[in-house]
Amino acid sequence: MAETQSRKDHGVLYLGIDLGTSRTSVAASNGVRATVLSYVGYPKDVVSKKLLQKDVLFGEEALEKRLALRLYRPLAQGVIQGDGKDAENLKAAQDLIGEILRRAKPRADELVYAVIGAPAQASIQNKQAILEAARKSVDSVMLCSEPFSVAYGQDMLDDVLVIDIGAGTTDLCRMHGTMPEESDQITNTCAGDFVDEELAKEIKKVAPEAQFTKEMVKALKEKHSAVMERMEPVIVHLPVHGKPTAIDLTEGMRAACKRIIPPIVEGLTRLIATFDPEFQERLKNRVLLAGGGSQIKGLDVAIEAAMKERLGGGKVMRVEEPVYGGANGALKIAHDMPAEYWEKLK
C-alpha cells in the first residue's frame, strides 16, 4: 500500500485551491500553504511600471499601490466576473492562479494536479472560466463544490450542512453526495463585509466624531469579534479630532456580529425542513461552520442556541482552520483522486 502510494505521489505535486472573493488559499502536498488577497493589479502606465518594476502585482501589495494600478478583483461573488468575456479580468484570474501556484513552490519537474473548490452556486460558464484560467498553469485540474471540499476535509462524508461565512456572502449548503443542487443552497449577503458595515454604524453611534477607515473597522472586527453575553470588554482607540480617544465598543461589537445569525438560522431552518423527514434529525446535528467570518467568538454556541429555539435542537461544529478549510479539503480530494482520472483530464 505504502509502495503504490508513493509511486502515485512521485513526481506529482497536488494542490487544493480555495478561490475566494477576498482571499485565495492553497494547500500543497509538499507542505506549503499560502494565502493571498484576491486582488490583481497591472501598472496603469509606463511611469507606474517603471516605478513598480513589475508587470503585475498581487494581494496586499496590489491593494496598497492601487493608485498606480488597474486593479482587479477577478473573483467577486466567488466566480470569475464577466463570465470570462472580459478579457483582462480573465487574465487577472489566470495570473492569480499562476501566482498561487508559484507560492506553492512546485519543483521544476513536478506535474501539478489541482482541485479547485468552486462556489456551489457557480454557473457552468463560471466553472468553465475558472477551468480556462487554471489550465494555463497546472497540468491537470478539477473543480469540486466548495462546501463539499470543506466537509470532505473534515471526513464528514455523510449528509452535512455547511455554513461558509466569507467576505461577501454567507453560503449555506446541504451536502449529500458530491454535487449539491440548486435547491440545496441558500446564499445571503450578511457576511464579513456586512459585519464591517454594521460595526461602522455602531462606532458612529457611540462616537459620532471618530475618524476611521474601512480597513481599520475590519481589523478591529478581526481582533475582537464575539457574540457571547459575557465577552471581554472591547476598548479601542480611534482618533477624534486628531486625538486617539478610548471608545467602549463591547456592545457595538456584539450587536454587529450578532446580526448575521438570524439569516443563517432562517436558511438552516429552510434547508432542514425541506429535507427527507427521515434524516432531518441527523442533519440538524451535523452543521459545519467554516470560512474566515466563522471566527467570531461564540458563534457556534449562539447558532446552536438559536436552533434550539427554532428547531428544538442542533449541533454546530467548527472547522479548526477556517482559513484553510476549503484548501485542505480540496488537497485531500486531489490526493484521493485516482491517477488515471487525473491523466484523462490532462
Next chain:
Amino acid sequence: MPEFRTLHAGDAVHGLFSPSEVEELMRVEFARAERHKYPVVCMALGVDRLAQLADLYGYESKEEVLRAVVSVLRAETRDSDFLCLRQDDRLVALFPHTAPEFGAFLAKKLLAAIKKQRFERDGRQLRVTLSIGVAHNRHEKAISFETLVRVAEEGFAVADQGGGDRLVETELYQLFEKKRRQEELAKERKELFDGILAAIPRTPAPAAAAPGGDKLGETLLEILKSLGLSVSSFEDLDKDAIATAISRMADAKASAKAGEVDEAKRTIDMLERRIGKLTHALGVTEEELQRIAAMKNVELGEASIYRTVQGLSDDARDKERKREMMKDIFHANFELKKRLSGHADVPKGA
C-alpha cells in the same frame, strides 16, 4: 523561506535593489566570502509588536514605522552591507568583512539607534524596538546561506519571545545545516533514483519501445547534475541503493506481464512529461534557473508534519465511499471539459 517584497517604489531611486535581487546578492556575497575566506555576519531583525501596532493604528502606520526603521538601519550601516525587507515584515541583513565578535556589538548599536528615534502617531509617542538574531559564517557548519539565515531567525525568535528589544546569538549551525543537507539530498536522490528504477526495467522491448528509452537515463543524470548533485554516473549512487535497484529490476522484469505494460507506459509517459517540463523550464531563462535554485529551500521537515495535519497519511477508512465520490467528481469534470472543447466520449469503465 518567506518571500521578499519591495518596501516602496522609491527603493530603486534610493539606490536599493529590489528585495529578490538583494537576496540574490546576499547569496552571491556569501559564496564569495566562503571562497575568499572572509567573515560575514548575518542578522534577522524584526520590529517588536508590529502586528499590534497595525491593529491599533492601521496598516499605513505599520508601513511608516517599517520605512523609518529601514532608513535608520541604512544610516547606521555601510553601503556595502545588504539589507532586505521580507514579505513577512522581517528584515535580513548581511555584513561582509565583519568578524563574529563584532556582530553583537553591531546589533547593540542598531538596537540603540532605533530606541533613540522618536515615532509618533496621532500625537502619541510610540515605543519602537527591535529583536535581532545574529549569526556568522565562522562556525564550521555555517556553510550555506540558508543555514545562516535560519540560525539568525532562530536567534530572532528567542529574542522576540523573550520580550524584544534585545539581540540573541545561537550556535545552531550544526543542527540546521545537517537538516538542510540531509533532507534535501535524501529526497532529491530518492525521487530521482526511483524515477530511474521505475523507468528502466519497464521500458518495453525496443520494437514496441516508447521513444527515448535510453535517452531517459541520460536526461535523468542531467537532472541530477542540474540539481547540484555531483553524480557523473550511476555508480555515484549508494551501493545499497544499487543493489536494491538491481534486485528490483530483476523482479520487475520477471513480473512484467502484459497487464503491466500499460502501467509502465504510464510511468514513462509521466516521466517524459516531467522531463519535458524541466527541460522547458531550464531552457526558458536565467531567472527560471534561479527560481529552481530557490526552490530547494522548501522546508522538507515541515512537509512531513503537514502531511498528517492535512490528513494525507494513508487511511483505509471509507475507501469505497471515497472512491465513488472521486468518480462522481471526475465525471462531472469530464463533462465540463467536453463542453469546453466539444470532443471525446465519456471514458468507459472509469
